[in-house]
Amino acid sequence: MVNSIKPISSKSMAEQVEQHLREYFTRESFKPGDALPTELELAASLGVSRNVVREALSRFKMLGIIETKKKTGMVISNPDIVGTLEKVLAPEIMDESTLQDLFELRLVLEMGIADLLYIRKTPEDLDELEEIAAREVKGSNFRINTEIAFHGKLYEMTGNETLKRFQTLLLPVFGYVVKLENKKYIAGKVTHQGLVKLLRKGTPKDFKEGMLSHLQPHFDRLNPPKKRG
Amino acid sequence: MVNSIKPISSKSMAEQVEQHLREYFTRESFKPGDALPTELELAASLGVSRNVVREALSRFKMLGIIETKKKTGMVISNPDIVGTLEKVLAPEIMDESTLQDLFELRLVLEMGIADLLYIRKTPEDLDELEEIAAREVKGSNFRINTEIAFHGKLYEMTGNETLKRFQTLLLPVFGYVVKLENKKYIAGKVTHQGLVKLLRKGTPKDFKEGMLSHLQPHFDRLNPPKKRG
DNA sequence: TTAGTAGTTATGTTCTACATAATAAATGTA
DNA sequence: TACATTTATTATGTAGAACATAACTACTAA
Known part of the structure; x- marks a missing residue:
């Protein structure tokens, strides 16, 4: 050359x-x-x-x-970094591998907020969270909505505004991937109400275990090691 | 009106x-x-x-x-969402509360990648990680560099390219906050070598405990509940 | 048939002109 | 002198025309 x-x-x-x-x-x-x-x-x-x-x-x-x-x-x-992120996060035009990455990213966040939650949670927060969890049992029409409400409240409890907004942005992606792979919203063994109880009376370790169990169906779907493209 | x-x-x-x-x-x-x-x-x-x-x-x-x-x-x-994020992540012009949020976000990621790691890790990865951890003991001049190398490898092991790039972006923010608050890079009780051992022979639960211990000094600095601005 | 040429078109770049809003300066009046 | 009003001034906002440039199309000639 x-x-x-x-x-x-x-x-x-x-x-x-x-x-x-x-x-x-x-x-x-x-x-x-x-x-x-x-x-x-x-x-x-x-x-x-x-x-x-x-x-x-x-x-x-x-x-x-x-x-x-x-x-x-x-x-x-x-x-405004989250606001900027919002401008590029359009699931319809993103390539699949990135979508998959973001799906996993949300799982990582869910699993990772435990310690922050235990540092920041207040009794009022727990009451509100419990109410959300209780509500879903009755009018259990829209499973997705209750999911959003419950997990959204969790992020709010971290007192981390950026984190909260970030996860809100990831929601459409999450939903998009779930729909794309034709997954069902299979509930894990631990319910929202179970999580609240753990958060109230259990240790961070307990809560982490509970959250993992709650999300287990999603983790089960993840790909094995194989070097991905 | x-x-x-x-x-x-x-x-x-x-x-x-x-x-x-x-x-x-x-x-x-x-x-x-x-x-x-x-x-x-x-x-x-x-x-x-x-x-x-x-x-x-x-x-x-x-x-x-x-x-x-x-x-x-x-x-x-x-x-390219990470590339876009890179364009706005300039620690010098970001307000402190956002910086603090991002600092915490990185801690959340560190704590949250455990399960993904156990799904994706390969023997080769573990060998490489061990080598990185071993290297730092000898020429322990630049603590920050070894930190970056070790944790960077962890993210790489998740097989999640977006996550890996995302954490790389957060590094300057992390360093900036540490410097801003005049924190020392205090090492937690569990060392990098300890983490490798856990990752090799321990359960995800063990590893999470180890990682928490490793990051404990940072968590200790976090603010209590008080409704933040 | 094919190589080459000319034409066409959409983006890239420059220049000029004027509108608009906010500030500073100047003016006039009590 | 003090204060209100008017008048420049200036930097951004918008518009429009003009030409360069690259890439595609179609035509032409050997």
Whole structure:
């Protein structure tokens, strides 16, 4: 191969500008609230049209990394990571292996929140959780809804807002995979009410065991080691 | 209040177009590979300039939801969710509560991967992991590096590429928080070598206990229930 | 039949112009 | 002097035209 031939960046100007700006932000260690140069200044510095700069800036605006006010100009701000994630998590257009990964990721979260739960749970939380679990026994029409309510409350109890929002995002994916594989919502041996009891009177270890038992049907479906594509 | 006065969308045209397009995609149930209308057609349909449409499209291109080739036009494609996440995960500009949340999220992941590990682990994996753990005892200069290598291998062993990449993204956040709170990298009672042994000969339950013990110093630092901001 | 050429089309990029909102400066009046 | 009002000024927001460029299509000529 000829070495002097460059792979032709092929990247659009907007993409390159995005990259340059990102480097610029970290290099100058911009913090939320810091003002940016004007669009025209950026365009001049980068040697591209204002239009291209705006396309790149538009991306940062979507991520919440940049906010703008007319005349005042642009400032760096705190991005909303879960909100951003929401914009890409569209099960219909995601490839199957990623969907499967996310399905497993949710199982990992479910199994992993135990210790956090024991640190953060309050008596009021437990009462509410118990009520949710009790409700489902009566009007047991929509198993999925009660699932969502119960597990959602669990995440809420962790006091971790990001985690809570994250799991909410994963719900559609979870449902999508379950439907895709034609799985039934098979209940594990330990019910929601059982979990509440464990959470109230048992140790973290007990609860972990209970949760595993509750999710066992899902784990049973997972693929063995074989190096996956 | 006067009702006929609209709240003035205040959203930029680009943002509105982004939203419209997103709805359009799902409504028409676009799938990867499906071709989109041309920029000019979109602009005409939406009643905005091509410029605005391009700013919105640029956002989708960043997310990997849209790919383009000249002349051929634009097609829907599989977004790369971890790659997208990477673009917003900049510890320096994230607010502290989110950083704390992500710190906890990583702990949740560490505690939650046990069952997945036992499903997917292979003898070769265990050998490699043991080697990593052994290496650190000798040249124990960079504790952080060995931490990364060991735990990184654990995620790799889950066979879940998304999970693995996700945790890699969380590493800088983890390190940032540790530094921020002036924590030391205090080692838990169970060492890496201890974890390997458990993983080899113990039950999932044993391993979970071991991992908790390994991470205990971090858990000890977590805040009590108090409703956080 | 096939190699090559010209034409067509959709994206990529630039430039100009003007609208709009928010700030700063200037002005006028009590 | 103090304060209210008006008038620039400036940076972002939007529109439109123009041309470059790559890739596909169809036609032409040997």
